[in-house]
Amino acid sequence: MAAVVHKPDLSPLEKRIRDLEEAVGKSHQGEKDAESCAAVLSKIAVELHRATATKEHITQFFSKQNELKTYLNPQLEKTVALTPKIKTELIAASETQVKRTANLLMQVESLKDTLDPKTLKSLPQLSDRLQPLMHAHVEQQDGAEAISKELADLLKTYNNFVSTVSHQLDQWDRLLQHYEEQYR
Structure with missing residues (x-):
């Protein structure tokens, strides 16, 4: 038995579209060759597509629009809930x-x-005991800075001395090689 395919009856929809076009057409009574509403919308869609087709970021937005609608749908929470x-x-x-x-x-x-309040009340006494320690710390810090500077100077002198000795030894080595080659 062959399956019978029933075509949906579109006549009610066509009638509604004609009624809408007549209602819209009444506001444009001066136009005798008024196009159908569907034709105008189709032209607008084509022009919109032509204007946005060359703009990459706009086409990306349109491609992501359905995804965005999905994420903004309140029903999504029910399907994604843990x-x-x-x-x-x-x-x-x-x-x-x-x-x-x-x-x-x-x-x-x-x-x-x-x-607690008892600990906070003893702070002035502790600050008096802390003053000499702070002075000692500052003095030690100054002494450490002076020692660091002196050490840096000594290291610089040492490096210069080693460099000079190395240079002198290198010159003597070249001189010895020169004399050895002459006597061979």
Whole structure:
């Protein structure tokens, strides 16, 4: 038995298009050769395609437009949402991070007594004891800078001396080679 292919009845759609064209045509009563709405839209689509076909970034945008619509669709969340099993696996995978954060929070809890009012009241006394240490530190820092400069000067002198001696030894070696070649 041969399958019978039924063509859809397009006459209701054609009637609606004619009605729309007549309604639109009433606003342009002065035009006698008014084109059909579908023909005008077709011409506009062709002109739009011709204008954008040479612009690479516009064609890329049009090609990505459907993808963008997909991602902006609120229904996408339902299809992409994580299952409870995957959520459990993600939590299990981040177990070490959770433990590390818990340890850090316990350290913060244990250190909160460090900033109690009694400790803060003793700060002036501690700053008085700290002043001599600061002066000693500054003096030692100045001394270290002077020693570093002196060491740099000594290294420079040493390098110059080694360079001079090497140069002199090289000259003597050439002189010896010259005399050895003369006496052979």
